[in-house]
Amino acid sequence: SQTIHQWPATLVQPVGSPLSLECTVEGTSNPNLYWYRQAAGRGLQLLFYSVGIGQISSEVPQNLSASRPQDRQFILSSKKLLLSDSGFYLCAWTRRLGAFFGQGTRLTVV
Amino acid sequence: DQQVKQNSPSLSVQEGRISILNCDYTNSMFDYFLWYKKYPAEGPTFLISISSIKDKNEDGRFTVFLNKSAKHLSLHIVPSQPGDSAVYFCAASGGSGGSNYKLTFGKGTLLTVNP
Numbered sequence: 001s002q003t004i005h006q007w008p009a010t011l012v013q014p015v016g017s018p019l020s021l022e023c024t025v026e027g028t029s030n031p032n033l034y035w036y037r038q039a040a041g042r043g044l045q046l047l048f049y050s051v052g053i054g055q056i057s058s059e060v061p062q063n064l065s066a067s068r069p070q071d072r073q074f075i076l077s078s079k080k081l082l083l084s085d086s087g088f089y090l091c092a093w094t095r096r097l098g099a100f101f102g103q104g105t106r107l108t109v110v
Numbered sequence: 111d112q113q114v115k116q117n118s119p120s121l122s123v124q125e126g127r128i129s130i131l132n133c134d135y136t137n138s139m140f141d142y143f144l145w146y147k148k149y150p151a152e153g154p155t156f157l158i159s160i161s162s163i164k165d166k167n168e169d170g171r172f173t174v175f176l177n178k179s180a181k182h183l184s185l186h187i188v189p190s191q192p193g194d195s196a197v198y199f200c201a202a203s204g205g206s207g208g209s210n211y212k213l214t215f216g217k218g219t220l221l222t223v224n225p
Contacts, residue, residue, distance in 0.1 A: 009151075044199060045215075046213070088151075092153075094213075099213050100156065101155070
């Protein structure tokens, strides 16, 4: 069966520090991978999606970047965090209609 | 521009009664709709879906209704149970073909089922 791993579960980082969140998928090959963010009082906002290694599409301009170094690995990064980057970050994969999510990372920028 | 709207941020119902969660969309290209359930500090989990070729899909206590002309869908939970208390997200996709199945989510509705 397919599983998706996302870490860390919680993270507190100072403003201006770098960020790296990692997501890996098991049990499937060539998945479409996504990073979503749920900010307080808002729905799930699509940040990035990737249909293959090295292929990244950005949905919204922001302080974040994404990379896909391997087929089943998706990384969300920032060089300098802003207070507004705080939120709940979710990695997801799809192969057919629908998305399956990781457990999420609660990021607090202080 | 919010293409998927859940206009009720919260809903409170009594255990055993029906919960009705509503969702509206504006993009006529959407042809597949899903409901996700999310507990605090966890990722959303898939609940039920419906294709635009149907107007109803039922799975146990959960039924989703789709009204394409009104661009409206609803999730019915009967009977509601305290364990159903969670945030429910409506999502839509226009990718019934192709390799990219991006989902557009609503803001969610917090359902509280009181014992």
